[in-house]
Amino acid sequence: MSILVAPKALENTTVREFRMLIDGQWVEGEGGRVLERVAPSHGVTVSRYAQASAGDTERAIAAARRAFDDGPWSRTTGAERSNMLLKAADLIADRLDEIAYLDAIEAGKPISQVKGEIGGAIDIWRYAAALARDLHGESYNTLGEGTLGVVLREAIGVVSIITPWNFPFLIVAQKLPFALAAGCTTVVKPSELTSGSTLVLGEILQEAGIPAGVVNIIVGTGPEVGNIMATHPHVDMVSFTGSTGVGKLTMANAAQTLKKVSLELGGKNPQIVFPDANLDNFIDAAVFGAYFNAGECCNAGSRLILHKDIAADVVRRIAALSENVRIGDPLDPMTQIGAIITPQHLRKIEGYVSGAAGAGANVAFGGKALDFGAGQYMAPTILDGVTAGMAVAREEVFGPVLSVLTFETREEAIAIANSIDYGLSAGVWSRDFDTCLTIGRKVRAGTIWMNTFMDGASELPFGGFKQSGLGRELGRHAVEDYTETKTLNMHIGARTGWWMPR
Ligand code: NAD
Numbered sequence: 001m002s003i004l005v006a007p008k009a010l011e012n013t014t015v016r017e018f019r020m021l022i023d024g025q026w027v028e029g030e031g032g033r034v035l036e037r038v039a040p041s042h043g044v045t046v047s048r049y050a051q052a053s054a055g056d057t058e059r060a061i062a063a064a065r066r067a068f069d070d071g072p073w074s075r076t077t078g079a080e081r082s083n084m085l086l087k088a089a090d091l092i093a094d095r096l097d098e099i100a101y102l103d104a105i106e107a108g109k110p111i112s113q114v115k116g117e118i119g120g121a122i123d124i125w126r127y128a129a130a131l132a133r134d135l136h137g138e139s140y141n142t143l144g145e146g147t148l149g150v151v152l153r154e155a156i157g158v159v160s161i162i163t164p165w166n167f168p169f170l171i172v173a174q175k176l177p178f179a180l181a182a183g184c185t186t187v188v189k190p191s192e193l194t195s196g197s198t199l200v201l202g203e204i205l206q207e208a209g210i211p212a213g214v215v216n217i218i219v220g221t222g223p224e225v226g227n228i229m230a231t232h233p234h235v236d237m238v239s240f241t242g243s244t245g246v247g248k249l250t251m252a253n254a255a256q257t258l259k260k261v262s263l264e265l266g267g268k269n270p271q272i273v274f275p276d277a278n279l280d281n282f283i284d285a286a287v288f289g290a291y292f293n294a295g296e297c298c299n300a301g302s303r304l305i306l307h308k309d310i311a312a313d314v315v316r317r318i319a320a321l322s323e324n325v326r327i328g329d330p331l332d333p334m335t336q337i338g339a340i341i342t343p344q345h346l347r348k349i350e351g352y353v354s355g356a357a358g359a360g361a362n363v364a365f366g367g368k369a370l371d372f373g374a375g376q377y378m379a380p381t382i383l384d385g386v387t388a389g390m391a392v393a394r395e396e397v398f399g400p401v402l403s404v405l406t407f408e409t410r411e412e413a414i415a416i417a418n419s420i421d422y423g424l425s426a427g428v429w430s431r432d433f434d435t436c437l438t439i440g441r442k443v444r445a446g447t448i449w450m451n452t453f454m455d456g457a458s459e460l461p462f463g464g465f466k467q468s469g470l471g472r473e474l475g476r477h478a479v480e481d482y483t484e485t486k487t488l489n490m491h492i493g494a495r496t497g498w499w500m501p502r
Contacts, residue, residue: 002380005328005335006372007041016102018049018195020219021202022056023063024212030055035192035219040108041330041339043374047106049195052218057228060187060216064158065234067213068185074155076183078133085129085177088208089122095200096122102196103168104330108339108375109293111331114169120456121173124474127458128177131479135182150488155183156260157236159482160229162222162250163198164242165191165341166296166398172198174264174462174473175239176215182482187235188217189226193341195219222246230254237262237482243396244422244467251470262471262481264463266396267424270303270417271453272407272439275310277429278451283317285453289427290402291325291380292454294337296345298468299425301402301453303393305413308406315384315404319365322380328372337400339375346376349399356383356392356403364404394420410435414442423465427453446472 015036019026033051038044052060067073073081092099100114109117140149159179163171168190179186190198202217218225226246230238230253240250241264254261271289273282289301306314330338340346346369353367366379378399386393386403393403407413417426417439425447428439440448444465449455456462461475471481 002323002337002366003326004370004372005326005332007329007375008331010039010042010044010046010105013044015045016047016196018047018199018219020050020052020056020060021199021206021215021217022060023216024206027056029053035195037106037193037196039105039339039375040341041105041375047102047196049192049199049219052220052225054224054228056218057187057220057225058232060218061158061229061232061234063213063216064185064187067211068155068157071185071211071213073185073211073214074183078135078181081181081183082129082132084209085125085132085180088177088204088210089125089129091204091207092118092122092125092201095204099169099197099200101331102200103194104338106194106196107165107168108330108341110335110338112333112335113293117167117170121170124173124458125177128181128479131178131476132181135479135483137485146492148490148492150490152486152488153182153480153483154486156482156484157184158234159184159186160232160235160238161186161188162226162229162238162240162242163188163190165194166293166298168194169197169201171241171264172201174241176201178473178478179239179482180210180214181479184237184482185214186216187229188215189220189229190217192219192221226250227253230259231256233257235259240264247469262473263469264298264473265424265467265469266422267298267300267464267468268303268394268396268420268422269299269301269425269427269445270305270443271301271427271429272305272413272417272443273307273310273314274428274430274432274435275307276431278431279310279314279317281451282429283314283321285427286314286318286402287321287325289453291322291337291400294340294378295400296341296398299454300398301427302397304402304404305416306404306406307413308408311404311406315364315382318402319382322365322382325380327370327377327380337380340378340399343376345398346378349378349397349401352392352395352397352399353381353383353401356386356390359390361386361390361392361403366400388416388419396422410438414439417443421467424468425449425454
């Protein structure tokens with residue numbers, strides 16, 4: 001059993017009330033509807049958000065459209081936009097504790113971890129600010145004496161940004177600052193389960209000087225609000241992070257008006273381990289990769305593919321280290337695994353574990369929900385003897401559940417890694433350069449970690465192959481994703497009419 005950290009009673013029992021940001025105004029939802037968020041760690045209501053209706057969503061899109069077509073934002077210089085993004089980054093840093101508390105209490109995430117995520121988000125806002133000044137097109141002076149070609153990068157227009165609950169403040173940072181750097185205007189819909197920190201971001205962006213209508217933030221459910229954001233003819237692009245199922249639906253909806261779509265979706269990420277690996281390093285990375293964010297992470301290293309000669313020893317060592325992991329109260333600074341997002345999701349995770357056990361896997365560690373009297377928690381779990389066909393080896397469990405598979409040859413390991421529909425990330429562990437590079441080239445995933453796992457940087461593109469997504473976030477091309485290309489084809493000198501003899 002891991003170390004249990006029983007949740008302490010909340011010091012602050014006031015329910016925080018939020019309104020929505022539409023056209024620079026903080027407003028209630030039409031008809032006064034609200035959504036309540038119950039803390040997954042404590043089982044009590046902690047936030048109440050004004051809920052957007054279809055009409056509110058239309059108003060937010062109209063505000064973004066006006067701000068783009070008529071407002072000053074797309075006429076600002078890159079330097080002006082950059083300065084506002086830098087100011088936003090500073091203001092986020094000033095309110096770090098408040099934002100961290102909101103993500104911890106609404107999502108059940110460990111507070112120390114969230115502070116790290118917000119630090120990462122600040123870095124991304126600063127990185128996007130740097131790119132805002134460097135966005136440029138191309139020129140062609142090689143087309144002959146009579147022609148000059150200039151390729152412009154223009155802001156694409158109104159962008160719908162839809163985000164999930166598992167990294168509320170970090171994921172909006174992977175989208176919004178780049179859209180703003182390009183000169184776009186936006187309608188942002190955070191997950192209805194974890195909207196608080198994104199609404200605080202709205203206050204910050206107003207203070208940073210972002211004009212009214214440029215960032216509109218509405219709270220609502222996917223079928224009601226997200227659906228309009230993906231279909232509305234006045235939206236030019238949808239940037240979505242969430243499940244593969246809703247991603248496909250969003251793409252189909254956006255296709256009705258041929259919007260550009262960027263999708264960051266699910267993952268079932270393998271870590272392939274060879275006998276010559278530094279196993280001390282790997283064991284730590286395996287525990288981190290599986291249990292970080294309670295496994296509610298698109299990048300979770302939830303599928304270990306171990307060489308059969310080391311498998312038994314590795315499983316024993318991972319189980320031993322799992323006993324040192326601290327699970328429970330997300331507000332305790334020492335906690336490493338917090339709560340599970342909803343009771344329904346906990347039941348889904350338990351279903352995967354019992355399904356795997358029924359199909360012949362062995363529960364080598366954990367395997368059960370933990371009862372702290374309130375909230376919902378899942379014990380860190382290791383499933384040994386998993387085979388590639390089992391649901392737990394192919395589907396996203398999105399809980400602290402590690403599936404262990406084995407291989408004998410490098411080719412077999414690659415085949416197992418590539419045998420599923422996802423292709424977000426993968427890890428390879430070996431001291432052999434050849435092995436690492438071969439796996440790096442043959443495994444079909446957007447990120448391959450070599451002798452490390454789940455590292456990242458604002459400079460490094462992130463996204464998935466296959467059904468893990470479409471497009472890349474971060475990296476130096478991230479701002480370009482929010483642009484259209486326009487060609488200026490210019491003629492110099494006398495024209496030769498097409499009917500005239502040459
Ligand atoms: P989800 O797909 O249920 O919801 C994501 C967002 O889409 C939410 O804001 C939701 O309200 C909205 N939505 C729901 N139905 C919609 C619809 N019909 N039209 C438009 N929007 C709709 O996902 P989730 O449960 O919030 O998040 C978990 C999923 O996100 C996991 O699959 C995870 O792998 C994925 N994820 C991917 C990445 C990545 O970068 N690849 C990062 C984080 C999470």
